[in-house]
Amino acid sequence: MRIRKETWSCFNEKDVLLFTLTNDRGMELSATNYGCIVTDLRVVLGFGRFEPYVENAPYFGAVIGRVAGRIRGASFELEGVTYRLAKNEHNNHLHGGPNGFHRVLWQAEPVQRDDAVGVVFSYTSPDGEEGYPGTVHVQVEYWLNNDNEWTVTYRARSDKTTLVNLTNHTYFNLSGNGKRDILDHTLTIQSSRVLELNEELIPTGRVLDVTGTPFDLRQGKTIREAVESGHPQIALVGGGYDHPFWLDRHHDKEIVLSDPESGRVLTVETDEVGVVVYTSNQLPKGLDLGGVPSRKYLGICLETQGLPDAVHHPQFPSIVLPAGQERASTTVYRFGII
Numbered sequence: 001m002r003i004r005k006e007t008w009s010c011f012n013e014k015d016v017l018l019f020t021l022t023n024d025r026g027m028e029l030s031a032t033n034y035g036c037i038v039t040d041l042r043v044v045l046g047f048g049r050f051e052p053y054v055e056n057a058p059y060f061g062a063v064i065g066r067v068a069g070r071i072r073g074a075s076f077e078l079e080g081v082t083y084r085l086a087k088n089e090h091n092n093h094l095h096g097g098p099n100g101f102h103r104v105l106w107q108a109e110p111v112q113r114d115d116a117v118g119v120v121f122s123y124t125s126p127d128g129e130e131g132y133p134g135t136v137h138v139q140v141e142y143w144l145n146n147d148n149e150w151t152v153t154y155r156a157r158s159d160k161t162t163l164v165n166l167t168n169h170t171y172f173n174l175s176g177n178g179k180r181d182i183l184d185h186t187l188t189i190q191s192s193r194v195l196e197l198n199e200e201l202i203p204t205g206r207v208l209d210v211t212g213t214p215f216d217l218r219q220g221k222t223i224r225e226a227v228e229s230g231h232p233q234i235a236l237v238g239g240g241y242d243h244p245f246w247l248d249r250h251h252d253k254e255i256v257l258s259d260p261e262s263g264r265v266l267t268v269e270t271d272e273v274g275v276v277v278y279t280s281n282q283l284p285k286g287l288d289l290g291g292v293p294s295r296k297y298l299g300i301c302l303e304t305q306g307l308p309d310a311v312h313h314p315q316f317p318s319i320v321l322p323a324g325q326e327r328a329s330t331t332v333y334r335f336g337i338i
Contacts, residue, residue, distance in 0.1 A: 001117045001146065003110040008032055009050035014105055016050055019119045021144040027335070029144050033108035035101065036063035036121045036140050038170050041150075043264060043335070045171040045178060045299045048290045054103075058283060059169035062102035063140055063154075064095045066125060066132050067319065068167040069244075069276060069308030070202045076311040078133065078320065079161055085131035092200060095169075097130035101138070102169070111141075116151075118143035127160065134160030134323070150333040157326045164327050165306040165319040171280060171299025172266060174259035178292035182279065182300045183227060188220035188256040189275065191245040195307065197233060201242060205313050215243065220256070223279055223300065238281030240297065244307050246274050251332075255302055263337045270304040270331040273317045277302060304331045 001023050008018035011034055018039065020030045030040035037053060038061035039046045046060050047053060053060065074085040074093035086097040095102065106121040118141055125136040136158040143151040154166040173182055194215040196206040210216040214229040227239050234240065247254050247270070255268035255275055268275070278301040287294035310316040321327050 001112070001144075003112065003117045003119075005110055011050075011054065011105055016105065017108055019108065019110060021117045021119070021142070023117070023144050023146045023148065025146060025148060027144065027148050029142070029150055031061075031119060031142055033106045033121060035061075035103060036106055036142075036168075037061040037102070038168070042176050043172055043174050043266070045173060045289050045294070047288070052287065056284070056287065059095060059102055061170045062168070063121075063166060064169050064303070065101035065138065065164065065166045066096050066130070066136065067093075067163050067165045068095060068303060068305045069165070070094050070200070072200075072202050072309050072312055076163065078163070078311075081133070083131055083133060090200060092202065100130060101125070101166075106140075116143040116145040132162055134158035134162035136162060136164065136321075138166070140166075148335040150335070151330060152333075153328065153330045155326060155328045156321060158321050158323060161323045162321050163311055163319050164321040165310070166329070167276070167303040167305035168331070169301055169303060171301055172257060173299045174257065174264040174266060175262050176264070178289055178298060180261070181295070181297040183224040183297050184222055184259070184261065185300065186220050186222050186258045186260065187217055187277070187300070189217040189245050189277070190248045190252070190254040191217065191274075192248055193246040195244040195246070197236060197243060199236065201237060203244065203307065203309050203313060205315070207246065207315075215245070217245075223297070227279075227297070240279035240281040241277040242279070242281060244274050244276045246307065247272075257300065257302065258338055260338065265336050265338050267334040267336070268302050268304065268331065269334070270329070272304040272329050272331065273306050275302055275304045276308065304329075
């Protein structure tokens with residue numbers, strides 16, 4: 001196993017670094033310290049150069065924070081104080097704001113142990129950044145081992161009580177290098193509950209039983225089945241998924257994506273409460289992804305995280321990070337063949 005570190009570009013007069021992790025089986029994963037973005041892996045969408053990630057990237061491969069997903073009204077109350085956030089999607093706050101964790105330059109160091117190679121990314125988010133309280137110290141670890149497992153560990157600690165809900169926004173396409181769209185991929189999720197969304201794609205607070213709906217993925221369904229189902233919630237988000245699934249189990253093959261034509265399979269295991277599945281229903285057309293033009297349904301995001309807008313729904317598990325405490329979670333992406 002080996003790690004290659006190189007200077008990739010420059011951002012705000014600082015070096016943008018690119019790390020390439022290679023295991024003994026020839027699997028490679030490249031990531032940059034700009035947004036912790038995974039830039040290259042055979043089955044993910046990305047650009048071949050740095051500049052498009054700054055100019056026009058719909059969160060490709062990035063770590064999202066402080067809070068993934070939407071916060072209704074771009075405000076919340078915590079310990080009797082109302083905090084107002086940046087409105088970057090209509091009247092709401094999305095994915096940590098316009099200058100969230102996906103748009104900052106992280107400190108980064110290559111690391112190695114007997115069974116894996118990796119990168120540790122670190123960032124200190126100052127008190128008030130994007131409207132959030134508290135100075136938050138964040139660490140994200142990427143590890144690649146010889147079992148073709150990419151492990152992501154998130155850690156955050158704040159000097160004031162605040163909100164933290166981190167995820168990774170990589171778009172997967174198991175056909176390899178975007179040969180085909182993901183409509184004929186099969187998705188299996190061990191989840192009996194999904195959150196209902198309103199017209200602004202924010203949870204209403206209702207938790208729906210998936211039985212008998214396109215959201216019942218416990219035995220697996222193709223993405224095409226959902227797209228063609230005509231279900232109102234599917235139509236609401238542009239003809240696909242953009243929904244939070246509340247997981248029934250953890251670190252037990254709870255999320256499996258497969259592509260029968262290529263024979264590739266991705267198993268995702270996590271200790272996060274849920275996963276937001278996004279089938280790129282609103283992916284802009286025409287972005288150059290290494291010679292492949294972007295289009296609807298070209299990738300699927302499996303964003304393991306706490307439930308969106310949880311701060312406004314006390315029945316959801318809390319995303320409040322008390323002062324002085326650490327929040328940590330791990331997600332494993334295991335690549336294999338059917």
